[in-house]
Amino acid sequence: MKTGITMTIINTELEHTMKEPTPLIVALTLLLNSVAAIAGPAVTLYKSPNCGCCVKYVEYLKENGFTVKSIDQGDMDSIKKRYGTSRVPSCHTALINGYVVEGHVPVGAINRLLKEKPAIVGISAPGMPMNSPGMGEMKKGTLTVYAIPKAGEPPKVFSVE
Numbered sequence: 552m553k554t555g556i557t558m559t560i561i562n563t564e565l566e567h568t569m570k571e572p573t574p575l576i577v578a579l580t581l582l583l584n585s586v587a588a589i590a591g592p593a594v595t596l597y598k599s600p601n602c603g604c605c606v607k608y609v610e611y612l613k614e615n616g617f618t619v620k621s622i623d624q625g626d627m628d629s630i631k632k633r634y635g636t637s638r639v640p641s642c643h644t645a646l647i648n649g650y651v652v653e654g655h656v657p658v659g660a661i662n663r664l665l666k667e668k669p670a671i672v673g674i675s676a677p678g679m680p681m682n683s684p685g686m687g688e689m690k691k692g693t694l695t696v697y698a699i700p701k702a703g704e705p706p707k708v709f710s711v712e
Contacts, residue, residue: 591616592665594652597624598643605643608655608685615658617647639675639697639706650674651699655683657712660696664709672699674709 594612598605600623609621624630630644631637634651641654648665651673664674675697681687683694691712698709 591618592648593617594619594645594647596621596643596645597627597630599623599627600625602642604655604679604685606685608643611684612645612658617658635672635701636675636699639677639699641675641677642679653677653699655680655685656696657684657689657694660710660712669698670701672701675699675706 594617596605596609596612596619598609598621605621609619612619627642627644628637631640631653634644634646636644636651636653639653643654645652647661650664650671652661652664653673653675654677656674656676660674660676676683676694677697679686680694682690689712694712696709696712697706699706
């Protein structure tokens with residue numbers, strides 16, 4: 552008979568826990584949600600397997616809170632055509648929250664893009680500017696980042712970083 556009483560007590564406790572989460576469950580849920588909020592946006596970055604500056608740019612993004620998946624790609628021209636960055640190309644192409652980020656774009660411009668959510672394909676720092684992240688010392692106010700419009704319009708200045 553004691554087994555029946557014990558099972559009733561256990562079942563009652565389980566029902567109570569399921570109806571009202573314990574403080575431990577609440578704390579763990581909040582902690583996990585906080586960790587997810589702290590982690591930056593997920594980035595998929597396509598790069599040439601032999602490009603050292605691309606590796607530095609990946610490190611730069613990670614240092615600034617982004618979660619980066621780096622993919623070595625032998626044919627970067629096809630990536631640029633697929634994602635619409637051929638008009639303003641650089642050495643790597645990143646995908647972030649539905650936008651394309653081409654080249655060594657500073658995180659300030661990326662964060663602005665993600666916050667403002669403009670109706671564009673993405674942004675680019677074309678070429679390999681020496682004053683950009685992963686390429687050398689950044690000099691504020693010297694790096695032009697271009698907006699990549701959707702319908703074949705010419706790129707426009709997005710920001711000067």
